[in-house]
Each structure stands twice: as C-alpha cells, then as structure tokens.
Amino acid sequence: MKHYSFEEWLQYVNDEVNENTKEELENHLYSCDQCLDQYLIAVEASESSLPILSDISDFTDLVMAEVSKQKPVVPDTVRNLNTMSMVPSVPDTKMTNMKKKPFYQQAVFHYLLAAAATLLLTFSGVFQSLAAYANSIEKPQIQEKKPSVTEGVINKTFAWMDSLEKKEANKK
Known part of the structure; x- marks a missing residue:
C-alpha cells in the first residue's frame, strides 16, 4: 500500500491538487490509518490559514439549509458501492414508473x-x-422393577448373614 507524505496531505488541505489526485487521496483515507493521522496533522498545521467565521450559528443555518435541499442517492449496482453522491432533489421517475x-x-x-x-x-x-x-x-412409564442378578445375590448373602447372627444370638 502506498502511503502519502505530509507535504502531499498539506497540498490536499490547501486545495492545491487536481481532481484526480484529490479523489485518490480521499479514497486512500478510508483504508489507511497512518495517512489519516498525517492528514489530521496537516489540517492542524494549516488551521491558522483557514478563514475565521464571524457568526458561527448563521454559518450552521446556511449549511443545514443546503443539506436539506439535497437528498442521498443510492448507487446503482454497476457503480462502486462505497461511493455515495449527493444530488439536488429531483422527482424520481424510476419510482413512479415502477409497478x-x-x-x-x-x-x-x-x-x-x-x-x-x-x-x-x-x-x-x-x-x-x-x-x-x-x-x-x-x-x-411405570414398570415393575426387577432386581438384577447382582442385587439378588447381595440380598441373599445379607439374609444368610442375618440368619447366622440370629442363631449365634439364640445360643447365648
């Protein structure tokens, strides 16, 4: 990826580049954080040369009035989906002709x-x-539980041991 120098970003901020270069730089800003940092530094460096607004609220009202006059246009599938353009509002003939x-x-x-x-x-x-x-x-499901063979052997063994203990107890 090609990175642009601080001087190139400064020229961009001061609007000293042609349209093709301007578009290339703007597209590059979307994908490169390093150049975005350089761009922000260039904006701060040229901040003193920017015009001073006397009435900020009036400027904001003018910008908002221009924004409300425009509407976003969804790009065609043929065009690049990352680019969106703002055009003045005109009647949409596609929507009226659509079935x-x-x-x-x-x-x-x-x-x-x-x-x-x-x-x-x-x-x-x-x-x-x-x-x-x-x-x-x-x-x-309720089913009769049949004892397993092991349980039967154990139960018979305990019963036999209990009977032996009773015989021993009766002898005494």
Missing part, C-alpha cells in the same frame, strides 16, 4: 396467511392433540 408489488408478495399477505393457518390448526384440535402427545411422552 406495484402483487398482493401475495406483500408482508400483509404473509401475516394474514400465518394467522389463518394458526386459527385453522387451533380450531381443528391439532394443537390440543399435540399437547396430549407431549404429556404422554413426558410422563415416565
């Missing part, structure tokens, strides 16, 4: 379709049967 969308392509149609489907499913009982099915799955 209105069919009803089935509008958002209202989709909302109505969703509402109708919801009402149909509600009144037909689909949601109720779905809820009953979910409840049946959620409840655990």
Whole structure:
C-alpha cells in the first residue's frame, strides 16, 4: 500500500491538487490509518490559514439549509458501492414508473396467511392433540422393577448373614 507524505496531505488541505489526485487521496483515507493521522496533522498545521467565521450559528443555518435541499442517492449496482453522491432533489421517475408489488408478495399477505393457518390448526384440535402427545411422552412409564442378578445375590448373602447372627444370638 502506498502511503502519502505530509507535504502531499498539506497540498490536499490547501486545495492545491487536481481532481484526480484529490479523489485518490480521499479514497486512500478510508483504508489507511497512518495517512489519516498525517492528514489530521496537516489540517492542524494549516488551521491558522483557514478563514475565521464571524457568526458561527448563521454559518450552521446556511449549511443545514443546503443539506436539506439535497437528498442521498443510492448507487446503482454497476457503480462502486462505497461511493455515495449527493444530488439536488429531483422527482424520481424510476419510482413512479415502477409497478406495484402483487398482493401475495406483500408482508400483509404473509401475516394474514400465518394467522389463518394458526386459527385453522387451533380450531381443528391439532394443537390440543399435540399437547396430549407431549404429556404422554413426558410422563415416565411405570414398570415393575426387577432386581438384577447382582442385587439378588447381595440380598441373599445379607439374609444368610442375618440368619447366622440370629442363631449365634439364640445360643447365648
């Protein structure tokens, strides 16, 4: 990436460059932080040569009046999407010549379709049967628990040991 010197940025600030160079420098500022710092230093250096505004609020009002006269134009897909231009407001012939969308392509149609489907499913009982099915799955199935072989052996061993202890207790 090519970086521009402080002198080049100073010439840009003082408006001493041609239009092609000006556009190139402006586009470069979007992608290079180092040159942006140089540009800001050049603006500060030439700040004393800028005109002094006697009435700041009047200047602001004039700028805002000019801005309100202009409207942003969305760039065509053929042009670079990063560039936006401001043009004076003119009647947009594209919008007036454009066909209105069919009803089935509008958002209202989709909302109505969703509402109708919801009402149909509600009144037909689909949601109720779905809820009953979910409840049946959620409840655990009650089954007799059969002890495992290991548990049976352990239980018989403890029973045998308890019987031995009782016999010993009866002998005493």
